[in-house]
Amino acid sequence: xxxxxxxxxxxxxxxxxxxxxxxxxxxxxxxxxxxxxxxxxxxxxxxxxxxxxxxxxxxxxxxxxxxxxxxxxxxxxxxxxxxxxxxxxxxxxxxxxxxxxxxxxxxxxxxxxxxxxxxxxxxxxxxxxxxxxxxxxxxxxxxxxxxxxxxxxxxxxxxxxxxxxxxxxxxxxxxxxxxxxxxxxxxxxxxxxxxxxxxxxxxxxxxxxxxxxxxxxxxxxxxxxxxxxxxxxxxxxxxxxxxxxxxxxxxxxxxxxxxxxxxxxxxxxxxxxxxxxxxxxxxxxxxxxxxxxxxxxxxxxxxxxxxxxxxxxxxxxxxxxxxxxxxxxxxxxxxxxxxxxxxxxxxxxxxxxxxxxxxxxxxxxxxxxxxxxxxxxxxxxxxxxxxxxxxxxxxxxxxxxxxxxxxxxxxxxxxxxxxxxxxxxxxxxxxxxxxxxxxxxxxxxxxxxxxxxxxxxxxxxxxxxxxxxxxxxxxxxxxxxx
Amino acid sequence: xxxxxxxxxxxxxxxxxxxxxxxxxxxxxxxxxxxxxxxxxxxxxxxxxxxxxxxxxxxxxxxxxxxxxxxxxxxxxxxxxxxxxxxxxxxxxxxxxxxxxxxxxxxxxxxxxxxxxxxxxxxxxxxxxxxxxxxxxxxxxxxxxxxxxxxxxxxxxxxxxxxxxxxxxxxxxxxxxxxxxxxxxxxxxxxxxxxxxxxxxxxxxxxxxxxxxxxxxxxxxxxxxxxxxxxxxxxxxxxxxxxxxxxxxxxxxxxxxxxxxxxxxxxxxxxxxxxxxxxxxxxxxxxxxxxxxxxxxxxxxxxxxxxxxxxxxxxxxxxxxxxxxxxxxxxxxxxxxxxxxxxxxxxxxxxxxxxxxxxxxxxxxxxxxxxxxxxxxxxxxxxxxxxxxxxxxxxxxxxxxxxxxxxxxxxxxxxxxxxxxxxxxxxxxxxxxxxxxxxxxxxxxxxxxxxxxxxxxxxxxxx
Numbered sequence: 001x002x003x004x005x006x007x008x009x010x011x012x013x014x015x016x017x018x019x020x021x022x023x024x025x026x027x028x029x030x031x032x033x034x035x036x037x038x039x040x041x042x043x044x045x046x047x048x049x050x051x052x053x054x055x056x057x058x059x060x061x062x063x064x065x066x067x068x069x070x071x072x073x074x075x076x077x078x079x080x081x082x083x084x085x086x087x088x089x090x091x092x093x094x095x096x097x098x099x100x101x102x103x104x105x106x107x108x109x110x111x112x113x114x115x116x117x118x119x120x121x122x123x124x125x126x127x128x129x130x131x132x133x134x135x136x137x138x139x140x141x142x143x144x145x146x147x148x149x150x151x152x153x154x155x156x157x158x159x160x161x162x163x164x165x166x167x168x169x170x171x172x173x174x175x176x177x178x179x180x181x182x183x184x185x186x187x188x189x190x191x192x193x194x195x196x197x198x199x200x201x202x203x204x205x206x207x208x209x210x211x212x213x214x215x216x217x218x219x220x221x222x223x224x225x226x227x228x229x230x231x232x233x234x235x236x237x238x239x240x241x242x243x244x245x246x247x248x249x250x251x252x253x254x255x256x257x258x259x260x261x262x263x264x265x266x267x268x269x270x271x272x273x274x275x276x277x278x279x280x281x282x283x284x285x286x287x288x289x290x291x292x293x294x295x296x297x298x299x300x301x302x303x304x305x306x307x308x309x310x311x312x313x314x315x316x317x318x319x320x321x322x323x324x325x326x327x328x329x330x331x332x333x334x335x336x337x338x339x340x341x342x343x344x345x346x347x348x349x350x351x352x353x354x355x356x357x358x359x360x361x362x363x364x365x366x367x368x369x370x371x372x373x374x375x376x377x378x379x380x381x382x383x384x385x386x387x388x389x390x391x392x393x394x395x396x397x398x399x400x401x402x403x404x405x406x407x408x409x410x411x412x413x414x415x416x417x418x419x420x421x422x423x424x425x426x427x428x429x430x431x432x433x434x435x436x437x438x439x440x441x442x443x444x445x446x447x448x449x450x451x452x453x454x455x456x457x458x459x460x461x462x463x464x465x466x467x468x469x470x471x472x473x474x475x476x477x478x479x480x481x482x
Numbered sequence: 483x484x485x486x487x488x489x490x491x492x493x494x495x496x497x498x499x500x501x502x503x504x505x506x507x508x509x510x511x512x513x514x515x516x517x518x519x520x521x522x523x524x525x526x527x528x529x530x531x532x533x534x535x536x537x538x539x540x541x542x543x544x545x546x547x548x549x550x551x552x553x554x555x556x557x558x559x560x561x562x563x564x565x566x567x568x569x570x571x572x573x574x575x576x577x578x579x580x581x582x583x584x585x586x587x588x589x590x591x592x593x594x595x596x597x598x599x600x601x602x603x604x605x606x607x608x609x610x611x612x613x614x615x616x617x618x619x620x621x622x623x624x625x626x627x628x629x630x631x632x633x634x635x636x637x638x639x640x641x642x643x644x645x646x647x648x649x650x651x652x653x654x655x656x657x658x659x660x661x662x663x664x665x666x667x668x669x670x671x672x673x674x675x676x677x678x679x680x681x682x683x684x685x686x687x688x689x690x691x692x693x694x695x696x697x698x699x700x701x702x703x704x705x706x707x708x709x710x711x712x713x714x715x716x717x718x719x720x721x722x723x724x725x726x727x728x729x730x731x732x733x734x735x736x737x738x739x740x741x742x743x744x745x746x747x748x749x750x751x752x753x754x755x756x757x758x759x760x761x762x763x764x765x766x767x768x769x770x771x772x773x774x775x776x777x778x779x780x781x782x783x784x785x786x787x788x789x790x791x792x793x794x795x796x797x798x799x800x801x802x803x804x805x806x807x808x809x810x811x812x813x814x815x816x817x818x819x820x821x822x823x824x825x826x827x828x829x830x831x832x833x834x835x836x837x838x839x840x841x842x843x844x845x846x847x848x849x850x851x852x853x854x855x856x857x858x859x860x861x862x863x864x865x866x867x868x869x870x871x872x873x874x875x876x877x878x879x880x881x882x883x884x885x886x887x888x889x890x891x892x893x894x895x896x897x898x899x900x901x902x903x904x905x906x907x908x909x910x911x912x913x914x915x916x917x918x919x920x921x922x923x924x925x926x927x928x929x930x931x932x933x934x935x936x937x938x939x940x941x942x943x944x945x
Contacts, residue, residue, distance in 0.1 A: 039568075072565045076557050077529070077542035077820055078550060098544040099526040108524065115520045118598045150557075150564050158568055366922060371523045 041070030310379030386458030505631030535566030627914030651913025735802030770928025831930030835904025
């Protein structure tokens with residue numbers, strides 16, 4: 001849908017909400033076109049009774065690698081919808097509809113107002129945002145992503161499966177997920193705000209499963225980008241390498257308390273699961289953050305500097321405007337170990353009599369953005385790089401543990417206190433400054449906020465994963481056990 | 483939808499089907515005595531699936547003008563054509579009887595006839611009651627949810643069904659604090675029922691609030707559960723989760739067909755004790771989530787997965803039924819119009835036995851009484867770890883003292899062989915909170931069980 005169509009829909013909704021008794025109203029109009037492919041290639045699990053022809057025979061395997069066949073699962077479709085906030089007597093009501101028919105939208109607008117009327121007034125409510133000019137050009141919109149054909153994505157998947165199988169004959173199964181999405185969205189409110197932006201996203205996840213001498217290992221690689229990259233070989237190689245490296249696992253002989261090297265992808269996963277909660281101004285105001293009252297104090301090692309930058313070129317989270325229509329900005333969070341500031345949406349900002357930092361977000365898991373109300377989220381959290389490669393960090397560690405790839409359970413961390421206990425599937429013992437051997441799945445536990453004060457060194461191998469852009473790190477005082 | 487199906491056939495599909503949806507979900511949350519969140523989401527759209535060659539293709543649109551819907555049909559065919567060149571697996575829907583049926587839902591006090599104000603009051607009544615129980619109740623979280631509307635289905639064989647799903651749920655979570663000890667407990671109830679249900683004594687907001695508050699207060703005096711193997715009485719809520727999470731998923735036809743499930747090839751084998759019967763069905767008499775048809779337009783059949791300990795049937799979609807050379811059971815379900823149907827459970831439960839719960843407790847002699855759960859971890863081998871919400875230490879068939887940190891581990895297939903008593907107090911429930919997740923799709927399900935007495939359950943101690 002075009003910009004003017006979204007504005008037209010939004011304006012109708014806002015006007016109708018006002019007519020039904022709202023003091024203020026806002027409409028978030030969103031449309032997206034998405035195609036995603038999941039592809040499994042290689043040997044399927046073998047058990048008696050399974051479908052004939054799918055039994056894990058080597059003949060099948062050969063057929064797969066030659067003909068690039070497997071089990072494809074593809075969905076593609078269009079979603080459009082409107083989320084409406086009505087404000088009556090300082091109380092906010094929310095209603096959404098996954099449709100752009102006028103009748104449905106007007107019903108939703110009325111419903112939002114009705115909901116507002118049953119809620120008690122919120123003394124902290126001030127107003128919806130005013131109209132402001134965007135600061136930057138916004139993020140990348142890659143036409144190649146919006147025009148990608150189903151066959152292209154399928155070829156990406158089956159091609160990378162074959163690449164992983166070719167990497168090492170011990171790789172017997174591969175799982176690939178690739179998706180292309182283009183979205184356009186607009187925010188309209190009764191303060192005269194009319195803001196529009198669009199984005200594309202190309203994501204791929206490659207996982208290889210290896211079998212050798214009765215042992216199984218699997219590991220994956222992920223790409224999350226605004227633009228299309230046709231070449232899957234680097235990711236396929238990396239996922240395969242990681243998988244093969246982790247064959248020959250040994251148990252950790254004794255509990256390790258001390259230095260752990262977090263490869264950037266592992267650190268990103270842990271960091272993005274916990275840290276955004278600590279720097280949300282709303283959580284600080286409502287005493288759900290360890291950073292309450294800590295502005296201007298030392299909260300991390302001097303090597304730690306973090307900014308949230310919604311204007312970063314090619315950042316996955318970069319947009320002209322946030323999901324309340326406020327221009328995205330760049331702001332320091334931690335400057336050389338000293339806590340500098342928090343992230344604000346309109347509500348939390350007005351509560352302190354300041355301006356929103358453009359961090360209202362309606363992106364949450366698999367939910368449709370129009371079906372949820374904005375919450376405070378980072379745009380692009382950028383962790384300043386230090387010096388040294390991952391190998392250098394391993395050398396500098398001497399004795400410890402190296403954690404790579406995905407961690408299980410990061411989302412179960414205590415986001416208020418920062419305590420985490422995650423399971424690392426791809427971990428290695430470091431002895432005398434070298435990677436000694438892969439470890440059986442182990443538990444890595446610590447406290448994320450305290451970890452920032454125990455950073456020993458920061459690497460220069462920055463990688464971006466969704467909202468976090470960070471290098472690998474060495475952190476001390478981490479407990480690793482089996 | 484008819485036009486979309488015709489269009490799909492015209493451009494080459496062998497078979498096409500469509501699901502249309504117009505549903506509404508409302509959720510209200512209150513913390514202490516204040517309404518915190520109220521949100522209504524309405525979901526309207528259509529999903530089209532077309533079969534070509536060996537493969538299905540699926541596409542959807544939430545914009546319902548003719549152009550968008552036809553485009554979805556076109557895309558579905560295009561995907562099927564692209565997939566068939568790459569697939570090793572044949573998806574062929576098994577033959578079923580065509581259905582033309584409209585099913586309406588008639589209950590007293592259907593949520594769409596009840597004011598927002600009254601629904602909000604259900605939550606506030608809970609928090610008010612719970613906070614009055616004791617000053618040690620420091621936090622009360624209450625929630626109300628509803629889901630209803632109409633689901634339409636049509637396919638190119640002539641099946642046309644519609645039904646009106648309905649699900650409501652009410653729950654309360656109480657946090658109690660004394661010194662440094664903080665504990666919580668919950669109560670909840672729901673199903674395909676009208677709001678009159680919450681006026682009945684057993685499920686009123688006041689009863690549930692008092693239950694949750696008292697259980698939380700009792701937990702303040704609890705001791706951590708001991709570690710080791712103990713004979714155990716499992717309450718219906720926890721046993722229901724075992725039936726669904728650890729056993730039910732293993733009986734899903736897709737996992738069986740791919741050979742991933744440990745139940746593959748085990749039809750006719752004795753997996754549990756004589757008393758153990760596990761059912762999955764669309765419309766249980768005892769409550770749950772009422773589903774007349776699945777999302778392939780197939781009547782929901784009552785499936786006896788396990789009968790007197792013997793594995794009888796798997797849960798099937800039309801395609802897995804072909805793969806496993808059996809009949810579809812009406813277990814193909816999708817989260818909403820934007821997802822392709824996959825094999826899912828409906829209402830899964832341990833069927834009632836003959837023991838009275840008091841007798842089962844008495845015969846337990848000494849061990850653990852484990853109650854309710856907020857979930858845990860399961861693997862596709864049947865291995866599980868569940869944390870019970872609360873429990874009691876039992877001696878001489880009597881409750882001795884309350885327990886906390888009750889974590890059970892084991893493998894369901896071994897556990898089924900150690901079920902010594904199945905009681906007669908079957909309860910089946912379903913709520914709008916949570917639901918079941920599989921392949922990134924969520925679905926509302928019902929689960930149930932009576933009390934079960936199980937020999938030698940492994941407890942992890944203080945978790």
